[in-house]
Amino acid sequence: MPLIEVKNVMKHFPVQKGFLDTLFTRQKEFVKAVDGISFEIEEGEVFGLAGESGSGKTTMGRLIVRLIDPTAGQILFAGQDIAKIRGKQLRLLKRRLQFTFQDPYSSLNPRLTIGNAIADALRLQGIGNKSEQKQRTKKILERVGLSPASSFYDRLPHQLSGGQRQRVVFGRAIILEPEFVVTDEPVAMVDVSVRAQILELMKDLQDEYSLTYLFISHDLATARHICDRIGIMYLGKIVEIADKDQIYTDSLHPYTVSLMAAIPVPDPKAKKGEKLPKGEIPSPINPPSGCNFHPRCPKTFERCAEEEPALREVKKEHWVACHLYD
């Protein structure tokens, strides 16, 4: 049984309008941030969600750990539907599901020492007394590489570098010993020379706590290094899911192909053959008809504008939503 099963999940945000607009138009508009997504994450794997900004990957991650409520659909965690639970049940569930935010500069309270920031998780969950909480926090600080813990415990976030802050963020995520961690662009704000260090830490923590990760990233080069499988998102939908190597060497969806071609490669001799699609990702308020990608797709044909392609398994463990492969 997969650890996480997402079944046809949707999240539509209502669009804020001015007073006059609401007076004269009856129709409510929605941003379809996540629009019918299904996938599974096996226990112990690193599943990557990649796509451009506005594709809905962060919203999807927040839905899985129930930071926001889905509009429709089911989210199964270890077989149990968690899409609608609330109250105490939800709070207990959050021990098992954690989320790390992208920006370690704004996700840490500037006036809270990092020791307190990490211990807060224990306090809020009512685990242990004060001295036990402190003990456990110090252990975690050492574990994420901030040693000696006693010298880091009372520091404020501004006294740390970007990489160290990201370590604090991971410390806060694992102190409750969760089974599943969603990590949103963990290295995007960190200098390139220390990125590999953070990725290594993620791997180590995974082994030690037998974690399962959802790794959200726009950086496909990094994703290929750390993920086992990758799902590509476009405008609130998943267009392709495959093994990390297959999705790069054997991309099927035209969007994936152009995404791969656009990745900057640190090698001046690399040749760029693929044509880039024109324009940019359209608004998720009124997405195009049929296949979302058809107005930009180099291989579009009649059917694409009319009918939405379903995500189907066209090769072993390789899913794609495109009429080309019917």
Added chain:
Amino acid sequence: MPNLLEIHNLSVEYKTRLGIARAVDNVSITLDENKTLGLAGESGCGKSTLGRAIIRLVPYPGRILEGEILLNLDEDVPYENGVVEKGQINLLQLDDDQMRALRGKKLAYIFQDPMTSLNPMERIGKHFVEIIKAHEPDTPKEDAQVRTKDLLEALDILPERVLDYPHQFSGGMRQRVMIGLGLTLTPQLLIADEPTTSLDVIVEAQILNLISDLKDKFNLTMMLITHNLGVLAETADSIAIMYTGRIMEIAPTEALFESPQHPYTQALLQSVPDVRKPDRKLSWIPGSPPSLTEPIPGCMFRPRCPHAMEICEMEPPPLIKSASGGIVACYLYEGS
């Protein structure tokens, strides 16, 4: 003929509460005409400050201490009280009026964030007309508008959209507009500071293609400031690596990637993931750069360098000719 831009021994300091930080430390660089120089380094290495120093817009409390920035002006540029004569001039000796006449006209700068560098209260077209009128006040408004539309067409933006406001444009289009604004008066030198950092990969690739097309069309000399070595591999002719305000290495792009000389360059390249080589192990540089307010004697990379020697603690290493056809500041190559 002299080079288009020569920088000699330039130093820039910021006076901060914690002390004086030397963000650019004795930097000398030369830019050849019609070439792109990439300026790379991690955040805080002084690459943006160096770019801003060239147009003499170092943000407060920064101050240009010393040095020379020599621009080879290709024509006389009139300003309020006279003319800046053509030929080689030292930008640091010009007064504010003279400098203002050169900015936009001969030196263009594209700022990092296209979301905040356009005026939200003005139509796109007005941005262009303003630049043209500021430098060529005799141009009739109609001519300026025609030129604007031509430019937008070259940037793949529908000319009708001159009437739109910045918020009606997407991030990629705003960055196109910024590039267009930079090119309006066909400057000799375009400095682009992280022009694609806030953009998505596909849009980033589109913009980089556009920049290289325009470079040929307008005979541009460019300085491209970025932390992304992948971007430079595709666009730059040569690359300068900066660390703690100093130049560590300059080399032609291919040589830099093929045989990086400086230990910092080597370590930096090993930490960049390459999507085509998933099996290559990524490494990182231990520690973090020393604080600029408490500089250490000798080579600033020494505490993180695997090859550090005794001599590295004495004096900062001078830039010497390197085996890859560039220059490098490292004692490893002294005497070889």
